[in-house]
Amino acid sequence: MLLSGVMGNAASLAAWTSAGQGDVLFTDDWRAPRRLHVLTATDKIEASRAVVPGRRGAADKTRYDLRAHLAVRPTSATEQHLVTSDDTPIGQLVIGADNRRKTGSGNTSPAYVTTARTARLLLRAGSLLMVVTQRATARDAAKVMAAELDDDPRSQGLADALAARLGVDHPLVGCVRKGVAYHHAGLPVEVQEAVEDAIRSETIRAVVATSTLTDGVNLPVRTVVIATTEYEGQDPGQRMSAAQLLNAVGRAGRAGKESEGWIVLALQKTLEGSDFDRLTPAPSDLEVRSTLAGDTALAALAEAEALVAQTQDAILQLPPDRETGGFVNYVWLILHTLELVPDLANTRTWQDVVRRLFAFTQLPDDLKSRWLALADVVAARYAQTPQASRRRWAQAGTSLGSAAVIESIAAALADQVQLIGGLGERSLDETLDVLAEQDVYAQLLQLPEATRHWRFRMSPRGALVEVDAAPVVRDWIAGRDLSDLADTHLTEVADSAFRLEQMVDGISEGVQHYLAWTVGLVIAQANDILLSRLSPLQLLASTAAHLRYGVDTPLAIDLLVRDVRSRTLARDLGRIARDAEPVKPVETRSR
Secondary structure (H helix, E strand, O other): OOOOOOOOOHHHHHHHHOOOOOOOOOOOOOOOOEEEEEEEEEEEEEEEEEEEOOOOOOOOEEEEEEEEEEEEEEEOOEEEEEEOOOOOOOEEEEEOOOOOEOOOOOOOOOHHHHHHHHHHHHHHHOOEEEEEOOHHHHHHHHHHHHHOOOOOHHHHHHHHHHHHHHOOOOHHHHHHHOOEEEEOOOOOHHHHHHHHHHHHOOOOOEEEEEHHHHHHOOOOEOEEEEOOOOOOOOOHHHOOOHHHHHHHHOOEOOOOOOOEEEEEEEOOOOOOHHHHHHHOOOHHHHOOOOHHHOHHHHHHHHHHHHHHHHOOOHHHOOOOOOHHHHHHHHHHHHHHHHHHOHHHHOOOOHHHHHHOOHHHHOOOHHHHHHHHHHHHHHHHHHHHOOHHHHHHHHHHOOOHHHHHHHHHHHHHHHHHHHHHOOOEEOOHHHHHHHHHHOOHHHHHHOOHHHOOOOOEEOOOOOOEEOOOHHHHHHHHHOOOOHHHHHHHHOOOOOOHHHHHHHHHHHHHHHHHHHHHHHHHHHHHHHHHHHHHOOOOEEOOOOHHHHHHHOOOOHHHHHHHHOOOOOHHHHHHHHHHHHHHOOOOOOOOOOO
16 A cells, blocks of 8 residues: 655554554665745835825825746755846735735736746746636636647647637647646546647647646646635635645656656745645654544534434434445445345444544544444434435435435436336437436436536626536436536526537536436436336336546547547447447237
8 A cells, every 4th residue: 555655643543554563664764856945926026116096086096016026045044135126016005095915907916926936937947837726716817827828739639729729719728838838627538638748748838737647647837826715714625735735846857857856835925934824744744644534524523413403304414525424335335234244244334434534543432432322313314315315315326315316317207208108228419418417417416416517607706607407417417518508508698608618517417427416316316216016117227327438429539438439430430430330120920
C-alpha cells in the first residue's frame, strides 16, 4: 500500500492498516527537484495617484496603479525582494473617502486579475499551473492571462478539436488559442484529459485549475502559483489545507527536465517573512484526522441523535453531504456484506468491523459509544427492511433516503411498463419515452445528490432559468452538438458564450455523470422488479451508456469506450452500420 508523502502521522495510519502487527512503514529518501519559494502581493505605485471625481454627489475616490511585489527566498537564510515595472501596472487600487478599498466594476482589480497578470510574466521560465478556489475564477483568470498573449502556433490543433467538441464560442477555445487553458470538474472528462495531456507535452504553456487537479493528477510544471481565496469568517473546509498545498507544491519542478521548480504563494496582504512558513507546514499541520472526529461531524451527530428521538425514519433523512450520512451508509453496506458472505459473518460481527474504523483510534470512549449507538439504529432498520430493498439500497451508492426514493421511482416505472405491455427488451426510443412520461429525470434531479448539476441562469448572477431535462437528454442522445443544444434549450440566455458554457456544464455534470448514474440505477432496479414479477418485459439495460456518451447506437458506444475521441465520428459510424443491417422479417402465424 502506498501512502501519500504529505501525511504527518503516516506511522499511525500504517499501524492501523496492519492491526498493530509490528513496524510496517517503509520510507524512501528520493527528493524532487529543488524548489524556489516565492511570495507575491501587490504594491501601490505612489506616483500614479489620481483623484476620481464622484458621480451624482458621491464623494471623490483615489486611484492608484498596482505593481507586483515578489519576495524570493533562494535559501533558508536569504531573502530578496523584486517588483515589476511601474510602466506596466498589473491592476488598480481604488480607495473611497472612508479610506476603504472600493470593489466592483471599475474599482479595485480583483485578486485573480493581478495574480494572473503576475503569472503571465513568470511564463518566461517555462510551463505554469495556477491553482484557484472556484471554477469561475479558473475561467476568468485564464481569460486575463490569455488576453495579454499572442496566438500560439503549438496550441491551434487542440483549439480546433475543442471547438468541434464544445463549440467555437466556448471561452476555453479562445484561451487555448493563446496557449492557456483552464481545468475544473464542470468540463467533460475528455476535455479535462486533453488539457492535462497538453500541459505535459507543452502544447499549452499554462493552465488555471481548481485544487482537484493537484489532488489527483501527476502534472509537473516549472512554476506553481497558489492563488486560493481566503477571508475572515470563511468555512475552514473551503480553504486549501496544508496537505493540499503540499500536493500543489509537489507539481513544481519536472524531474529529468530541470533541477529547480518555482512555487509562488499569492497573498492579499503586506508580505512578511513568516508567510514563507506556510510553504513548509509542520507535521502537526499534516496529521490525518478521521472526518468522524471533526467538529462538524460531532455537530452532525448531535443533530442525528435529536432526529432519532423524533422519528423511526431518522436514518433516511440524514443528508449525504454530512458525516452522519456517510457513516450510516457504511454501516448499511457492512450489514449487507455480512449477510451476503456467511463465512465473514461467522468470524466477525458488524460491531467488530465498525470498531476497526480509523476514527476509533482517535475518538474518546464516550464519542465511540455515541457513534455505535447510531449504528445500532441502522442495524435495527436494516432488520426491518425487506431483503430486496436491503440489497438495492446497499448497491445504490447514494444516501439511504435517496436510495429509498430511487427504489420507489423504479417500482412506479415497472408498473407503467407492465401497463404498456409487449414482450422483450424495449428499444432506446421506447425507454426514453417512458422515462419522460414518468417524469423520472425531474424526480432524480430533486435528490440531494444532484446538488447544482442542473442549474441555469440568465446571466452569471441573474435569475434562474427552468430547463426541462427530458428534451435535452433526447437531443443529446440524438447526437446534436453542444452549441445546438445551448441555442435550442437556453434561448432566454442572451450571451452566447455564457449560454454555451452553461450547457457544457449541464451536459457534463448533469447528464453524463449524474443522470447516467441515477437513471442507470432506476432502470436496473425496474428490470429487477419486473423479473421478480415474472414479467417478460425489460427496459433497455444500456440506456445509461447512451446518456454517458450522447450517441444512439451500440456501435457508437463501443467505439467511444475503445478510446475513439470524436463523438461525431462514432455517431456517424454507428448509424451507417445500423442502417446497413438487413431488416428482420416479422414472423406471423396463421390461426
